[in-house]
Amino acid sequence: MTTQSTSNAAPATGRCPFAGGAGNEFSFFKGGYQQDPAGSLSWARANEPVFHDEETGYWVVTRHEDVKKVFSDSASFSAAITLAPVTPPSQEAGEILGKYAFGPTPVLVDSDQPVHRKIRRLNAPVFMPENIDPLEGFIRDTTNTYIDRFVDRGHADLIADLLWDLPCLIALEFLGVPDEDVDTVRLLATSMTEFLWGQPSPEDELRAADGLGKFWAMGGRIVEKLKELENPPGWIGHTIKLQREYPDLFPDSYLQTNVMGGTMAAHETTTNATANALVTLLRNPEQWDAICRDPSLIPSVVEECLRHSGSVVAWRRKAKTDVEVGGTIIPEGAKVLMVIGSANYDEQVFDAPDDFDPERPNNGEHVAFGHGPHMCLGNHLARLEMRVFLEELTRRLPGMRLSDQEFRYMANTSFRGPEELRVSWDVAPAAARGSADA
Template sequence: MSTDQASTPERGCPFDHTLLTGEQSPTGCPVSKRAAAFDPFEDEYQQDPPDYLRWARDQEPVFYSPRLGYWVVSRYEDIKAIFRDNITFSPSIALEKITPTGPEANAVLDSYKYGMSRTLVNEDEPAHMPRRRLLMDPFTPEELAHHEPMVRQLVREYVDRFIDDGKADLVEQILWEVPLTVALHFLGVPEEDMDTLRKYSIAHTVNTWGRPKVEEQVEVAHAVGNFWQFAGKVLDKMRLDPDASGWMQYGLRKQKEHPDIVTDSYLHSMMMAGIVAAHETTANASANAIKLLLENPQVWQEICADPSLIPNAVEECLRHNGSVAAWRRIATKDAEVGAVKIPAGSKLLIVTSSANHDERHFSDADMVDIRRDNASDHLTFGYGAHQCMGKNLARMEMQIFLEEFTRRLPHMKLSPQRFSYLPNTSFRGPENLLVEWDTAQNPERKDRTLLQARLPVRIGEPSRHSMTRTLLVERVTPVADDVVQLRLADPHGKPLPRWTPGAHIDMECGSPERSRQYSLCGDPEDTSVLEVAVLREALGRGGSQWVHGNLSAGDSVRVRGPRNHFHMDEKCRRIIFVAGGIGITPVSAMARRARALGLDYTLHYSGRSRASMPFLDDLRDLHGEQLHVYSGEEGQRNDIPALLASPEEGTQIYACGPVRMLQALESATSHWPAGALHIEHFVSTLQALDPSRENAFEIELRDSGLVLPVAADQTILMALRKANIDVQSDCEEGLCGSCEVRVVAGQIDHRDMVLTPSERAGQNRMMACCSRARGERIVLAL
């Protein structure tokens, strides 16, 4: 506990009222010493906001800053809760000048008839959501895909300008101009007006989020006024050709249909705000990402060697070193954040960059982990109804930047330098980014085909496919008829992720599109290797055939995970393990763990013949009398109804094997306590959607404020992607559990192979790739 905190909170205040700093919060509480010293305009905050606020996350997650006149919030769950409730915590001050300007600067703005009004960023309901819905379509992944060739060509042309120089300031020479040009193209700004608008955009940032000195305020006000007037002229020019491409022209067309929603003043404000929003945040995010990766050369080399890691590397960079450090909100009524009472009218600085380093949500949060499976949980784009609509445009640009640099300049490194940032509370990126390289090592000098390479860009949330690691096949060992065991290790000898019995990995069998789930069957305590066993299936989908026909010692494979949806309860009274054929793989690891813990267990293992049953000798040596073997060739059969005839309180059953065996287990345990049977499925029973047999329904997104239709020929996952809502996915067959979403209300038609009967009965989670609503509407926590 900090010395600034009290052990006995007074009136709900977490701070010690005996420590007087001479400063008072709006509640009359004394302000702690560190809170009184908080200054987001000083260089320490600019250099590393998460580290600057580490003390707050640990000791005073919500505190009042007298210097700023804001309550500062630093933890992940508190900030997400604020984003979720945009009624109590209004975004109306998001674009308010954080440093009020003097009368002379205000007079200058008035002379330009500056009239910046509400935009998508800072307007309240009920005005916000109707406008957002009307203007959202150009931001969907399908529409953004049309911009990819232009972005790729632009990035390549800019790199061409300095590729043979051996050094560059990436901010000055590419990262500032390319996102601005892309932003202007996206908005539909005529080419002849681009250079003028480039000059004005930075003034808007300083005017809104910075702390210009009194003598600078007038100069900034003139620039902002000129920006405002010029934006209006460009908008008038667009009105002459409203059918042209561009988001602003799209808005003009929507204005004709809904003049009361898309007004003239609104379009003028969005014209100006849109340039800044689509430009500076992406420019800064790109610079931050490249800086972070070059500061971690081993990570940089990993994505150079494996560009498929780039999409999730982008997410990790946005989490670890994003361009949006903080947002602002105002409390519309008395509220509570993190057990601290916030009076109505209080202003809040919600430091999302601090939330992105909260160890309560991101393990090893300070580490750069480009395979982090929850990297896209970051709050850099915000969350809920006001989440950044342009997030996928930014992701696309950042992916293309990284693809181009890792392919053409893998030997690039940072030059010695001191990084500087424009002092402001909210948006951060280095003003310069100096890099250098040996031009003699430029790969394209030896291989011109590099310039023809083109990776598919992931537009939208990162797939699990972008979190792969390349492993070395140490051994391929036959362990039964048509069954081989693969021993996989890190090619550099690094430890592999820990896993628990029941976990599986996703392995790419020749291509990312042919990804298969294989249960881990080795020793969970051994972090040097991952082991799986693969049965050759003549009538399968091709994965096992590829493994048996192509893999040998010394080869490489790409895997994701481990992940576990088949957890073993280590505190239960007794366990019955049931396995059939290759289903022994997860069960063997569970039985090994049960033995190590000294649990009461039995293992029932069935197979066509002893020769077809992998690990039989090892299992007999390890489990002795606890193992019961049933060989069909020898006339032995596991009598499942007899085995499970009498329900046993506190006994759990874990099973994996052929569908018929699993169906028999479900029938035999129908009279057992709910939740006693746990099944791992290898095969999906999903069929292609038949629109003639499906019902259309609606999904209400509680946190985003959207209501989306799901057609009879559409999955929930498809509808979410179309609406630009982030949900991860992988197998899309209901097997892997990647696309799980929380359900707030409504009845679920479960079709996955992941959730247990008791989890299904809870009606609070579902797989978006396959499950559906039973009624007309279902409410999701998204």
């Protein structure tokens, strides 16, 4: 992670023949992108699949095949800017971060080969199913504890009442720091999203920078506490043990950065992915009713939800050399944004992509977790959480329906999930399906 950002203007020779058309009206921070990322870029997939966005300075890649190419081609594209701010920070914001001695180090998500290959191999055991699956009991019990708090009410905001805390609690358990304050961690992680992937106002930028600095300081405190233990738990504990064997590969700054990135990745994306899935299912009540009747359908529903309404809608790279993508030359040094949410609606790969179809034969071809050497290591944990959440909500609240509402989203390039999700149900049958029935 870095607070430096390099602007790359688009040379005339690199522009597509359609440049100057619909792309001039497009924005990642206003308009339809937050509500419907794929729909807002349908013009690009059809006519200008790789275009230069003047507002951000990024080359935008929108088709499935091209997104996979950028993800896979580590010889031509660097991951180094993955956690750099999309909007270059002001001097004042930099000074705030300086007060916290903010000094992150490349970790799994933003390291390049051959270092990435080595640290991925060393971290991979923590993410293997045999180490993730034992969390299922904790996930299920905690889910029911939260549902118990509102099941008799007949209505809820599933973000505030369930999904604000639940994935964060699971993330902290997985990381090995279950005693951290959930509200504080969640708010600081939100500051990270806003600062790194948003376009905040000057006032909001300074507030987000302060939150990011506090997040960094919290990471340092957690690392120091766990380093005092002979056998520290969780993923952070695992990296501390790796540090003892490979001190040059895993300095303290790596551990501290990993607390921030790991916390944010392990809960922010799952909160949003589950919320998006619930919105999609409740907008398609026949599909919701189907999984209420037959929970064995849930794994395939999860895959289609990840394709249809995933939480990570874009990711970033930097071109190491002039490279052709989708018939366009992206120049050396250019910043690249692969829009996953658009790729998952590519009509050349998915028939009738706007339709929500859990029986779609190739829904597993989505790129919700990326592709290639950087494919998300945490995908098994995310799928497990989403499956358990849906199993328990369909079991206990089968009559749940969406309340009238307008969904609001944080304006940013890469993460999408509603700020509120209001639902209601008939109390009597819901209460009859208590957690003791599990």
